[in-house]
Amino acid sequence: MMLRDKIVLAYQKIQDEICESLAIADGKGRFEEEIWEREGGGGGRTRVFQHGDVIEKGGVNFSAVYGKLPEAVKKAFKVDNDEFFACGVSIVIHPINPFVPIIHMNIRYFEMDEQTRWFGGGIDLTPHYVIDTDARYFHHILKQTCNEFDSSFYKKFKKQADDYFFIKHRNETRGIGGIFYDRLKPENTGLDWEQLFEFSLAVGNSFIPIYTELIDRNRDTEYTEAEQEWQYQRRSRYAEFNLVYDSGTKFGLETNGRIESILMSLPPMAKWTYNHKPADNSLEATTLTKLIKGIDWA
Amino acid sequence: MMLRDKIVLAYQKIQDEICESLAIADGKGRFEEEIWEREGGGGGRTRVFQHGDVIEKGGVNFSAVYGKLPEAVKKAFKVDNDEFFACGVSIVIHPINPFVPIIHMNIRYFEMDEQTRWFGGGIDLTPHYVIDTDARYFHHILKQTCNEFDSSFYKKFKKQADDYFFIKHRNETRGIGGIFYDRLKPENTGLDWEQLFEFSLAVGNSFIPIYTELIDRNRDTEYTEAEQEWQYQRRSRYAEFNLVYDSGTKFGLETNGRIESILMSLPPMAKWTYNHKPADNSLEATTLTKLIKGIDWA
Numbered sequence: 001m002m003l004r005d006k007i008v009l010a011y012q013k014i015q016d017e018i019c020e021s022l023a024i025a026d027g028k029g030r031f032e033e034e035i036w037e038r039e040g041g042g043g044g045r046t047r048v049f050q051h052g053d054v055i056e057k058g059g060v061n062f063s064a065v066y067g068k069l070p071e072a073v074k075k076a077f078k079v080d081n082d083e084f085f086a087c088g089v090s091i092v093i094h095p096i097n098p099f100v101p102i103i104h105m106n107i108r109y110f111e112m113d114e115q116t117r118w119f120g121g122g123i124d125l126t127p128h129y130v131i132d133t134d135a136r137y138f139h140h141i142l143k144q145t146c147n148e149f150d151s152s153f154y155k156k157f158k159k160q161a162d163d164y165f166f167i168k169h170r171n172e173t174r175g176i177g178g179i180f181y182d183r184l185k186p187e188n189t190g191l192d193w194e195q196l197f198e199f200s201l202a203v204g205n206s207f208i209p210i211y212t213e214l215i216d217r218n219r220d221t222e223y224t225e226a227e228q229e230w231q232y233q234r235r236s237r238y239a240e241f242n243l244v245y246d247s248g249t250k251f252g253l254e255t256n257g258r259i260e261s262i263l264m265s266l267p268p269m270a271k272w273t274y275n276h277k278p279a280d281n282s283l284e285a286t287t288l289t290k291l292i293k294g295i296d297w298a
Numbered sequence: 299m300m301l302r303d304k305i306v307l308a309y310q311k312i313q314d315e316i317c318e319s320l321a322i323a324d325g326k327g328r329f330e331e332e333i334w335e336r337e338g339g340g341g342g343r344t345r346v347f348q349h350g351d352v353i354e355k356g357g358v359n360f361s362a363v364y365g366k367l368p369e370a371v372k373k374a375f376k377v378d379n380d381e382f383f384a385c386g387v388s389i390v391i392h393p394i395n396p397f398v399p400i401i402h403m404n405i406r407y408f409e410m411d412e413q414t415r416w417f418g419g420g421i422d423l424t425p426h427y428v429i430d431t432d433a434r435y436f437h438h439i440l441k442q443t444c445n446e447f448d449s450s451f452y453k454k455f456k457k458q459a460d461d462y463f464f465i466k467h468r469n470e471t472r473g474i475g476g477i478f479y480d481r482l483k484p485e486n487t488g489l490d491w492e493q494l495f496e497f498s499l500a501v502g503n504s505f506i507p508i509y510t511e512l513i514d515r516n517r518d519t520e521y522t523e524a525e526q527e528w529q530y531q532r533r534s535r536y537a538e539f540n541l542v543y544d545s546g547t548k549f550g551l552e553t554n555g556r557i558e559s560i561l562m563s564l565p566p567m568a569k570w571t572y573n574h575k576p577a578d579n580s581l582e583a584t585t586l587t588k589l590i591k592g593i594d595w596a
Contacts, residue, residue, distance in 0.1 A: 021444065032572075048572045048573070050572060057570075057571075057572065059572070097479075161445075169551040169554075169557055169560075236564070239537065239541070239570075242541050243541035244541050244551065253467040253542065255354060259467055259468065260572060260573045262467075263570065266534070266570035267567045267570060268569060268571065269530070270537075270568055270569075271566060271567045271568075272355075272537075272561065272564035272565060272566060272567075272568075273355075274330075274346045274348060274355065274357070274558060275332075275346070
């Protein structure tokens with residue numbers, strides 16, 4: 001079996017397992033699935049979860065598309081060949097309880113020809129309230145996952161996450177980062193294709209232990225209206241990042257992707273209050289001091 | 299007095315008058331003012347209105363800035379000279395009642411030297427529910443305002459508004475358009491600088507008669523929770539337009555503008571529900587059919 005066929009099957013399996021575990025963790029809501037086809041080739045399975053006990057809105061999407069690369073992308077990649085194949089799983093979860101963090105995960109494989117192909121992906125956490133023990137737990141698991149493949153990965157990919165998940169106009173990170181990597185191939189990693197594939201699966205498989213633990217720790221934490229208000233403010237920052245900076249979103253909007261699948265990452269409800277500033281020494285103010293690059297959580 | 303000094307005074311007067319009339323129309327909320335200075339030269343008066351009886355959140359901002367043009371803008375404008383002066387009034391109002399429309403107005407003057415200077419601006423309406431009589435009233439006033447200066451203006455600027463206030467990835471207009479114009483100068487209009495200045499003021503002065511009338515017509519219309527829900531959905535489209543396409547917002551974010559002034563246009567609260575589709579033949583569905591380019595409302 002060709003690598004890309006193995007990837008398709010393995011990524012679909014990851015999507016299935018994650019959906020199943022999230023539905024169990026939530027206990028109430030359920031996924032609605034839409035199967036879609038892409039005019040130029042391929043398609044996907046968009047699965048959206050709404051109105052749960054824990055999850056207010058979440059998407060766990062799989063897609064495998066192929067065909068001719070749009071002209072703009074050909075230029076950006078500086079390639080002549082225009083046949084491509086791309087396969088990935090993308091997740092964003094917006095929880096109800098402000099003490100449960102927003103989470104995002106993506107694993108993907110892109111191929112144009114034998115020479116031009118790579119793995120990319122990442123996982124990052126956006127707590128409305130940064131809880132140090134949770135942040136350490138999250139980064140610890142990511143570090144462990146990376147270390148099974150290469151002891152240099154975590155440090156490098158953690159820095160890339162800090163740099164990528166950054167809201168430049170606010171001068172704050174989207175959350176507490178995680179890992180972000182792109183264009184991984186044997187030449188720049190020393191791993192063979194099979195190992196890179198395994199690494200990609202390991203990142204995908206880290207999602208459930210990470211998020212179910214963070215749900216369990218915080219789902220029953222009581223919260224006030226003011227804390228929920230803060231959650232809505234933080235969600236508006238999340239929307240700003242996704243609409244202004246996120247490459248996946250931009251790429252999707254520019255290439256006439258399936259809009260509802262692309263924008264499933266946007267929060268169910270967000271607020272923009274003019275000049276919203278937390279009180280000195282509040283939990284909210286403390287959170288803001290931790291939305292910076294370079295914190296060593298692991 | 300130099301033209302630009304006259305513009306500064308006249309634009310400030312427009313800001314003052316609009317704030318006063320809006321506060322009276324609302325009856326409850328009030329403006330908070332922040333005076334700010336720009337490091338490179340100039341500054342502004344940001345005035346934000348929150349928690350009114352009619353207006354949920356609104357901004358009426360004046361700024362007059364000068365100094366050296368950022369490198370990126372010099373390139374975009376293809377100019378060598380890098381001294382600039384820019385002055386403008388910008389308004390966005392998000393009302394509480396879903397039957398009162400969102401409105402946006404902007405008038406601006408930009409100058410680099412005698413040869414490189416122009417007026418720009420526009421006014422456009424984003425009803426959560428398109429009410430034909432209101433749409434006609436709005437466009438009628440704009441057409442009248444334009445006709446006092448040049449009988450070709452309305453048609454041209456109306457088309458430019460349709461093209462500009464367009465959410466490409468949704469294939470829908472932001473609202474029912476209005477007028478949008480840029481780089482107006484004697485060479486391309488046949489009007490002299492004084493007349494162009496007067497036109498700019500006429501657009502600014504049309505704001506109050508337009509919006510107070512639309513408020514009066516709809517402020518007491520009763521609405522259901524479902525109609526408010528629809529308002530939140532429409533507001534998320536407004537946020538998408540502003541963050542993804544609006545040139546003023548993009549320019550502000552890229553040049554490290556004053557973030558809270560730039561993003562005061564974002565809605566106080568917005569919702570993104572996955573695949574939200576109105577029922578057949580509902581008021582909401584009818585509204586969507588009218589969010590297209592090229593409707594002759596006047």
